[in-house]
Amino acid sequence: MSGLATQILQGDRRALARLLTIVENAREGGDHALAALFPHTGHAHIIGITGPPGAGKSTLVSALTKAVRAQGKTVAILAVDPTSPFSGGAILGDRIRMRDLSGDSGVFIRSMATRGSLGGLARAARDAVRILDAAGFDYVVVETVGAGQSEVEIARMAQTVLVVEAPGMGDDVQAIKAGILEIADILVVNKADRPGLDNTIRALKLMLELGHPASRSQVSGHHGAMMSTPAPTMTSVDHALWIPVIVQTVATDGRGIDELIGAIEAHQAHLRRNGHLRELEQRQIEIELQDRLREALLTRLLENISAQDLSTLVERIQQRHMPPHEAVDMLLAGLRFEPSEE
Numbered sequence: 001m002s003g004l005a006t007q008i009l010q011g012d013r014r015a016l017a018r019l020l021t022i023v024e025n026a027r028e029g030g031d032h033a034l035a036a037l038f039p040h041t042g043h044a045h046i047i048g049i050t051g052p053p054g055a056g057k058s059t060l061v062s063a064l065t066k067a068v069r070a071q072g073k074t075v076a077i078l079a080v081d082p083t084s085p086f087s088g089g090a091i092l093g094d095r096i097r098m099r100d101l102s103g104d105s106g107v108f109i110r111s112m113a114t115r116g117s118l119g120g121l122a123r124a125a126r127d128a129v130r131i132l133d134a135a136g137f138d139y140v141v142v143e144t145v146g147a148g149q150s151e152v153e154i155a156r157m158a159q160t161v162l163v164v165e166a167p168g169m170g171d172d173v174q175a176i177k178a179g180i181l182e183i184a185d186i187l188v189v190n191k192a193d194r195p196g197l198d199n200t201i202r203a204l205k206l207m208l209e210l211g212h213p214a215s216r217s218q219v220s221g222h223h224g225a226m227m228s229t230p231a232p233t234m235t236s237v238d239h240a241l242w243i244p245v246i247v248q249t250v251a252t253d254g255r256g257i258d259e260l261i262g263a264i265e266a267h268q269a270h271l272r273r274n275g276h277l278r279e280l281e282q283r284q285i286e287i288e289l290q291d292r293l294r295e296a297l298l299t300r301l302l303e304n305i306s307a308q309d310l311s312t313l314v315e316r317i318q319q320r321h322m323p324p325h326e327a328v329d330m331l332l333a334g335l336r337f338e339p340s341e342e
Contacts, residue, residue, distance in 0.1 A: 005036035008135050013108060016135050020110055023131065024124045034127055037134035044076075044133040045268055048158030050144040050183070055164040056190040060251040061143050065101055067257045068139060074106040076132040079143045080125060081113055108137065123295075126157055126288060155183045156287050159280060160267045162260075164188045165204070167196035184244045186263050192248040192256065204246055242270050305331060 007015035023030040051057050058079070065075045101107045110132075112125060125142065132140045144154050155161050163184040187204050189197065245263050249256030271277040313330070316322040 002032065002036050005033045005134075008037065008131070009040060011136065016108065016131065017110070019131055020128055023127045024112060026124070030127075034130065037131060040134040041130045042133065044137050044140045045160065045264075046129060046133070046158045047139060047141045047264065048144065048154035048161045049141060049164060050154050050161070051164030051188075051190075052166075055166040056251050057143055057164050060164055060188065060190055060249060061141055062101060063249075063251040063254055063257050064260060065107060065141070067254070067261055069104060069106055071261075073138040074136070075139045075141060076108045076135065076137040077101075077110065077141045077143065078125065078128055078132065079109065079111045080145055081111055108132070108135075129157060156284055159271060159277065160264055161185045162188050162264075164190050165200060166191040167194045167200045185242060185267050186260070187244055187246045188260060189246060189248050190251055193250050197248070201246060201248070208244060208246075242267060301331065304334075 004015050004019055008019060019030070019033050021027075023034065049057055049061060061077060061079075065077065068075050101109065110128065112128060129140050129142060142154065142158060161183050163186075165187065167189065189200055189204070245266075247256055247260045247263050249260055251257070271280060313322070313327045317324055317327055
């Protein structure tokens with residue numbers, strides 16, 4: 001695996017694809033390669049792109065990538081697709097939509113299934129982003145499956161979050177109901193040549209006026225409250241907060257893409273000032289450690305519980321002899337159980 005990591009650092013795309021597969025499938029040796037690559041991370045700018053289906057996210061990613069490549073910068077795209085709860089499969093079709101990027105050695109596209117994980121991101125997505133970062137890409141773009149209450153997960157990984165909306169997609173306050181304010185650094189109104197643009201822009205501006213800055217006193221620097229960290233006091237809040245900007249685009253013909261790149265670069269510069277980027281990374285690492293610890297402890301606990309014990313608990317709960325929370329307490333206490341009497 002150390003040899004695989006060395007090949008990735010040397011620019012071997014085939015080795016990069018192999019390691020991403022190993023990490024996504026949690027195969028043996030992946031952690032060793034990640035450890036070898038970790039000192040080489042921290043250079044790419046991570047951009048998260050989310051929004052409702054049909055807003056044109058993939059087309060926007062393609063147009064954005066072409067514009068960034070025109071500047072001579074490299075781009076890795078991680079497209080996360082939903083996994084079917086019935087078949088367990090995923091279409092992974094974003095590479096088809098972005099086929100016009102094929103053949104560009106400065107672009108790498110990888111599709112990944114959510115595999116049922118919450119927040120619209122696969123569990124291995126964080127590791128995949130780090131691998132792409134270590135591979136030397138200037139930008140790593142993560143496109144998620146769609147906006148909603150669970151989509152705040154993208155803000156725990158990305159440095160700049162783009163939320164893509166489109167005119168005429170329903171209720172003008174849908175963005176507010178989706179919790180868009182808490183996750184967006186840049187609001188992109190794509191398909192801006194469609195009817196209803198003015199209403200969409202007006203709704204987004206109203207939302208920003210209502211939510212900034214007084215009612216956002218829980219946010220410290222960048223998405224602080226959303227990340228389940230201790231809320232800062234009013235005196236610790238940086239009042240020079242980044243106010244989400246609204247950018248209009250028509251991704252199919254490239255309109256507004258230069259303005260979008262300008263907004264991304266402006267946000268990137270904002271993060272690098274006054275230690276915001278360091279603070280953001282610290283919060284994201286704290287959350288990642290909690291997530292990994294939670295998953296590791298659950299796995300270890302389940303490994304030490306016999307199928308008989310688990311079956312006995314399920315039976316007791318089903319017969320209303322024990323509430324679920326007491327069963328959990330017994331599991332944590334490491335107690336053994338006797339089958340319930342009829």
